[in-house]
Amino acid sequence: MGTNSFLKVLPEMVTFLRVAELGSFSAAADLLGMTPSAASRQVKRLEKEIGVQLLQRTTRQLRLTEAGAEAFARCRELVLAAQGAMEVGEQFASKPSGLVRISAPKAFARRVLHPHILEFLRRYPDVDVQLVVADRDIDPIREGVDLVVRLTTKPPEGLVARRLMAVAHILCATPAYLARHAAIAHPDDLRGHSCLSLGEHERDNHWRFRKDGAEPAEVVVRGRYVSNHSEVRLEAALAGLGVACVPAFIAREALEAGRLARVLADWEFQGNYQGHAYILYPPNRFTAPKCQVLVDHLREALAEG
Template structure:
């Protein structure tokens, strides 16, 4: 390939990158605003220019060839460099300004981030924020998002990961439900109760507990309502349907108002979804003032919090043992 001949296939490189990331010509075409056939032609042109096959196409899936995997890594670097180039003016500006696109899971965005965004916007009047509320994992590089909050114990490689807060799960029920049913003093007492669990996996109803000075306890619970969304489980608990497991940040307002009460508060609930909230971003994002001030604002606001006392809580909270899908 000649010295400048790569210039004519820059769009093809971007198309190939999106096709490889999404594993589909149709999905990439939707993202890029073109037809699937146009996306396919662009990838074929790139393969012709480079002189190697980049994708193995079958009726069911697309796979990167060995040279395709190398090209994918280089094209990803290219997009990162392009994004960094677009931010040069911001990097040399002393005053944060412009739009920051921030993605976070629904419950966490509403219960934890949103209250802190209002103060941030007042403090930085020239910075705008687009809060993208999505429960799926968003790739900030592929989808053009500046910052991503993810609740997990295993931040992905290739991104800077800063820990925002621990995520603790608790059990709760309404005072009315607790008054009408048998007392719960030990995890085994849950066997006589309707327990509201996730139901994503068969072991989601295997609840484990630990208490200092006592043996660990484990029970297999059952209940009338199962949902993989924490706010739905809380609403079910508020309707007196049983004992719900939810993240502390979801239940904090209802706890504070007395609408629900902690169950087995002297036991540590060791469900499958303890973890941490992380803010993720490509390495070049922190150098942009508008992103840096938002990252610092959230790190400062959430330091030491597990969300159990509500937004802005600074109560000391040690990190719990953790597993993925912390925000379910």
């Protein structure tokens, strides 16, 4: 391909990128405002220009060829660079302005981010925020989100990851429940209690604990109510149904108000959903000031002291 020949297939590269990301000509066409047949023709033109097959097409799925995977990575870099170029003007603006779209899991968005975003909006009157609340992994490039908050032990490759705070699970119950039932001084004591667990996986009722100077413990617990939503487990604990495992940030207000009490606070509860909250964004060379100030604001507000 000649030095400037790629210019005529730039739209085809974008179409190929979206088709590969979404795994569907129809979905990519909807996103790009064209027909599926037009999207298919553009990918075929790109394959003809490059001289290799990029996608293996079957009746059920699309799969990248080896050459297609390499082309996909290059096209993604191209789109990221183009997005950065579109934001160059903003780099030289006197102050941050514009809309920032940020996504986060439901409970974390409501309990942790929301109060700090309110303060951010007061501090930066020229920046608007759209908080996208979703309990699924959001792809910022594909879904047009500037910043993504994800709770994980390992941030995904290909995105810049900035740590916000540790996310730990704790055990808690109402003082009234604890007063009515046998004392809990060791993890083994949980066997005689109603325990509110997640139930997403087979071993979610196998609660593991660690404590300096003591043997690790694992207890198979039982309870009358199981839910994979942390706020539901919190409300069940507040209703006196038993001992719940919940993220510490979910229980903070109830603990401070005395409506809940920590259980086995001297033991580390080793749940399957621990790690850190990270704020993620595409690795553009330039980060728009409106995004950078929000990242900095949240990191400062949630800094682990």
